[in-house]
Amino acid sequence: xxxxxxxxxxxxxxxxxxxxxxxxxxxxxxxxxxxxxxxxxxxxxxxxxxxxxxxxxxxxxxxxxxxxxxxxxxxxxxxxxxxxxxxxxxxxxxxxxxxxxxxxxxxxxxxxxxxxxxxxxxxxxxxxxxxxxxxxxxxxxxxxxxxxxxxxxxxxxxxxxxxxxxxxxxxxxxxxxxxxxxxxxxxxxxxxxxxxxxxxxxxxxxxxxxxxxxxxxxxxxxxxxxxxxxxxxxxxxxxxxxxxxxxxxxxxxxxxxxxxxxxxxxxxxxxxxxxxxxxxxxxxxxxxxxxxxxxxxxxxxxxxxxxxxxxxxxxxxxxxxxxxxxxxxxxxxxxxxxxxxxxxxxxxxxxxxxxxxxxxxxxxxxxxxxxxxxxxxxxxxxxxxxxxxxxxxxxxxxxxxxxxxxxxxxxxxxxxxxxxxxxxxxxxxxxxxxxxxxxxxxxxxxxxxxxxxxxxxxxxxxxxxxx
Amino acid sequence: xxxxxxxxxxxxxxxxxxxxxxxxxxxxxxxxxxxxxxxxxxxxxxxxxxxxxxxxxxxxxxxxxxxxxxxxxxxxxxxxxxxxxxxxxxxxxxxxxxxxxxxxxxxxxxxxxxxxxxxxxxxxxxxxxxxxxxxxxxxxxxxxxxxxxxxxxxxxxxxxxxxxxxxxxxxxxxxxxxxxxxxxxxxxxxxxxxxxxxxxxxxxxxxxxxxxxxxxxxxxxxxxxxxxxxxxxxxxxxxxxxxxxxxxxxxxxxxxxxxxxxxxxxxxxxxxxxxxxxxxxxxxxxxxxxxxxxxxxxxxxxxxxxxxxxxxxxxxxxxxxxxxxxxxxxxxxxxxxxx
Numbered sequence: 001x002x003x004x005x006x007x008x009x010x011x012x013x014x015x016x017x018x019x020x021x022x023x024x025x026x027x028x029x030x031x032x033x034x035x036x037x038x039x040x041x042x043x044x045x046x047x048x049x050x051x052x053x054x055x056x057x058x059x060x061x062x063x064x065x066x067x068x069x070x071x072x073x074x075x076x077x078x079x080x081x082x083x084x085x086x087x088x089x090x091x092x093x094x095x096x097x098x099x100x101x102x103x104x105x106x107x108x109x110x111x112x113x114x115x116x117x118x119x120x121x122x123x124x125x126x127x128x129x130x131x132x133x134x135x136x137x138x139x140x141x142x143x144x145x146x147x148x149x150x151x152x153x154x155x156x157x158x159x160x161x162x163x164x165x166x167x168x169x170x171x172x173x174x175x176x177x178x179x180x181x182x183x184x185x186x187x188x189x190x191x192x193x194x195x196x197x198x199x200x201x202x203x204x205x206x207x208x209x210x211x212x213x214x215x216x217x218x219x220x221x222x223x224x225x226x227x228x229x230x231x232x233x234x235x236x237x238x239x240x241x242x243x244x245x246x247x248x249x250x251x252x253x254x255x256x257x258x259x260x261x262x263x264x265x266x267x268x269x270x271x272x273x274x275x276x277x278x279x280x281x282x283x284x285x286x287x288x289x290x291x292x293x294x295x296x297x298x299x300x301x302x303x304x305x306x307x308x309x310x311x312x313x314x315x316x317x318x319x320x321x322x323x324x325x326x327x328x329x330x331x332x333x334x335x336x337x338x339x340x341x342x343x344x345x346x347x348x349x350x351x352x353x354x355x356x357x358x359x360x361x362x363x364x365x366x367x368x369x370x371x372x373x374x375x376x377x378x379x380x381x382x383x384x385x386x387x388x389x390x391x392x393x394x395x396x397x398x399x400x401x402x403x404x405x406x407x408x409x410x411x412x413x414x415x416x417x418x419x420x421x422x423x424x425x426x427x428x429x430x431x432x433x434x435x436x437x438x439x440x441x442x443x444x445x446x447x448x449x450x451x452x453x454x455x456x457x458x459x460x461x462x463x464x465x466x467x
Numbered sequence: 468x469x470x471x472x473x474x475x476x477x478x479x480x481x482x483x484x485x486x487x488x489x490x491x492x493x494x495x496x497x498x499x500x501x502x503x504x505x506x507x508x509x510x511x512x513x514x515x516x517x518x519x520x521x522x523x524x525x526x527x528x529x530x531x532x533x534x535x536x537x538x539x540x541x542x543x544x545x546x547x548x549x550x551x552x553x554x555x556x557x558x559x560x561x562x563x564x565x566x567x568x569x570x571x572x573x574x575x576x577x578x579x580x581x582x583x584x585x586x587x588x589x590x591x592x593x594x595x596x597x598x599x600x601x602x603x604x605x606x607x608x609x610x611x612x613x614x615x616x617x618x619x620x621x622x623x624x625x626x627x628x629x630x631x632x633x634x635x636x637x638x639x640x641x642x643x644x645x646x647x648x649x650x651x652x653x654x655x656x657x658x659x660x661x662x663x664x665x666x667x668x669x670x671x672x673x674x675x676x677x678x679x680x681x682x683x684x685x686x687x688x689x690x691x692x693x694x695x696x697x698x699x700x701x702x703x704x705x706x707x708x709x710x711x712x713x714x715x716x717x718x719x720x721x722x723x724x725x726x727x728x729x730x731x732x733x734x735x736x737x738x739x740x741x742x743x744x745x746x747x748x749x750x751x752x753x754x755x756x757x758x759x760x761x762x763x764x765x766x767x768x769x770x771x772x773x774x775x776x777x778x779x780x781x782x783x784x785x786x787x788x789x790x791x792x793x794x795x796x797x798x799x800x801x802x803x804x805x806x
Contacts, residue, residue: 060578063574064574064575064578067527067570067571067573067574068571068574070527070530070570071566071567071570071571072567073534074530074533074534074563074566074570075563075567077534077537077538077541078537078552078559078563080541080548080552081537081541081548081549081551081552081553082552082553082555082556082559082560085548085549085550085552085553085619085620086549088541088545088548088549088552089545089546089549089618091545092541092542092545092546092548092549092766092770093545093766093767093769093770094770095541096538096541096542096543096545096766096770096774097542097770097773097774097777099538099541099542100535100538100539100541100542100543100774100777100778101774101777102538103531103534103535103538103539104535104777104778104781104782104785105777105781107531107534107535108528108531108535108785108788108789109788110527111527111528111530111531112528112785112788112789112791112792113788113792114527115523115524115525115527115528115792115795115796116524116792116795118523118524119523119524119796120524120795120796123795123796124795169767169769170468170767170769170770170773171468172468173468173469173769173773400549400552400553400556400620401553401619401620401621402553402556402624403624405624406556406557406624410556410557410560413560413564414564417564417567417568421567421568421571424571424575425571425574425575428574428575428578428579431578432578
């Protein structure tokens with residue numbers, strides 16, 4: 001039975017699974033690191049203990065999330081070779097240095113200064129500690145820069161030539177790194193990470209307010225998160241729109257799939273909902289708004305929008321996944337903007353921190369950023385199929401000479417291990433949230449609290465120190 | 468386009484750099500993996516806490532060298548990367564799973580309640596053990612050679628698995644055990660240090676035995692290696708390497724049984740260095756033994772040039788701030804408990 005398994009499909013599922021799992025963690029830590037830097041800066045500036053206490057609660061959650069991000073990320077850096085060696089061979093000259101720079105400029109920086117950030121409280125000055133937090137935050141952004149540049153190059157490749165041996169050779173590094181979709185993808189993703197963090201923090205703050213615990217800490221959390229919702233969520237809509245227009249220019253088939261449009265037409269309608277049918281080449285039960293799609297994409301009600309039938313069947317992405325993921329992402333984005341608007345109204349009515357239903361609302365939106373990030377990546381990654389390097393190398397031609405059986409087993413192992421390990425991670429994060437922030441006088445004996453854990457008697461009994 | 472091709476021998480520099488990155492990985496993650504290997508044998512839970520704390524600020528940085536090794540191989544020798552990873556599919560995946568368990572154990576263990584701590588103790592130990600064993604098997608498989616046709620791996624799913632690679636797997640487990648125990652001699656005292664000295668004296672014996680087996684077997688198994696080591700005048704130049712290993716092992720043995728604290732650790736580095744140089748000499752000039760040389764696998768000169776510029780600038784900085792972190796967390800893991 002196992003020998004009938006399609007190695008290409010299995011390799012794709014395995015990569016989709018491991019990369020989807022991984023992106024959850026950076027999506028959170030990119031935003032969290034920046035927020036922690038802001039908190040520590042507020043603390044040093046104002047001297048208010050409350051910021052330090054919020055910092056010390058969230059830095060523990062940061063540590064757990066970051067750890068999971070590291071271990072799930074190491075897997076990816078090897079999977080390019082274990083599962084996509086055809087791709088590594090053909091694209092290595094172009095993409096290799098980008099990933100190399102990610103390690104050299106970001107990973108070492110993050111890993112080294114994370115140690116000081118977590119364990120260095122009593123060993124370095126407050127300023128040096130703050131510097132470490134900032135360095136870690138900058139490190140996460142540098143990392144995002146390189147990996148999104150590499151991903152964007154696979155979407156919109158340029159700055160290379162095809163050698164006689166069929167391999168790709170770089171001709172301009174600036175063109176490679178700053179390829180057409182990169183600036184849009186970078187801004188869109190980093191903003192998404194900030195919003196993901198903001199809504200997670202908001203949800204936790206709302207939970208404390210709802211339970212009437214840690215009120216003053218919760219106000220800091222919810223308040224700062226709502227600043228993001230008010231100002232950044234609308235910007236994200238703009239960035240997303242610009243990113244979409246860029247995609248229309250370079251990957252029109254992806255946009256056709258996002259819109260569920262099959263026929264090329266002028267004055268194309270916006271399909272709100274429907275069931276795209278790949279076989280029948282139509283979107284069934286479509287609820288349409290006339291001409292709106294043309295307006296959004298071409299900024300003219302009679303602009304021409306290309307439909308999927310422009311491309312041969314074997315060059316079309318799986319439409320339904322792209323179509324629905326796009327709607328989930330946009331829907332959550334709109335909910336986030338609505339949250340900002342409501343928060344603004346409540347703020348002026350001076351009811352932001354004691355409106356019961358708004359607390360439920362924020363709690364319900366706690367995981368929204370993660371869902372939107374995943375949905376967004378589904379749109380962009382599934383939407384570029386069947387290509388791994390757009391227009392150049394098909395996914396099916398990029399695989400490794402590895403048996404389907406091997407991949408089936410490794411995929412199963414990944415599913416089981418990830419479910420167990422990351423399930424435990426979420427459990428510990430929830431426990432940390434349940435415990436909440438501690439006042440600095442009573443706090444003792446954990447990450448970044450009082451004495452650093454490296455010297456703390458974690459076994460508890462005191463007893464003989466000289467073990 | 469920018470290229471250093473005509474100024475320096477790019478493939479050779481990168482060959483050296485990749486070997487260096489992998490070596491630094493083996494040394495640095497070696498000692499914290501070694502601590503994981505020794506973990507359940509420690510005399511008390513308190514010892515285990517100290518052991519864990521002694522490496523907690525460093526493990527992530529140490530593991531980054533593995534990513535540099537993998538990423539660097541991809542960047543500088545994409546052909547070697549795309550041949551070796553499929554060839555070593557199973558051990559690489561198992562190693563990655565091992566790294567997951569031990570990596571998360573650091574954070575989870577600090578957060579866990581008493582009865583959960585045991586789970587993460589075992590995750591840490593078995594994760595480290597499996598990782599070390601797989602890395603040893605990977606080395607064993609590589610030195611035996613890899614089947615290649617054209618630009619692709621052409622062997623079977625289990626080519627890497629044989630008695631020899633099992634032996635090298637066990638060898639690396641003991642090697643990391645030596646690094647881990649000498650690290651603990653340096654970073655702890657009292658009961659933990661006494662136990663670490665005992666562990667070191669066992670592991671150093673096994674390391675000596677395995678080093679001897681590998682040194683003797685590699686020339687027997689492969690004619691190229693035999694010719695390289697046992698023809699004149701090579702022999703004269705190369706004899707100092709195994710001699711140095713032997714002297715270092717003896718010195719470690721003496722130091723463990725004296726009150727030296729730092730030197731055993733540094734000399735364990737030395738033993739690894741001599742062993743590693745020995746392997747590197749045997750592999751030269753191959754990057755996929757014994758099919759693809761580093762020149763054949765080299766990425767385009769433009770690619771190697773770009774990353775070389777970054778490496779020349781960034782690597783000293785990385786080493787500097789890594790050193791700074793070790794300096795910040797210097798001293799005994801347990802002494803600080805007094806203040």
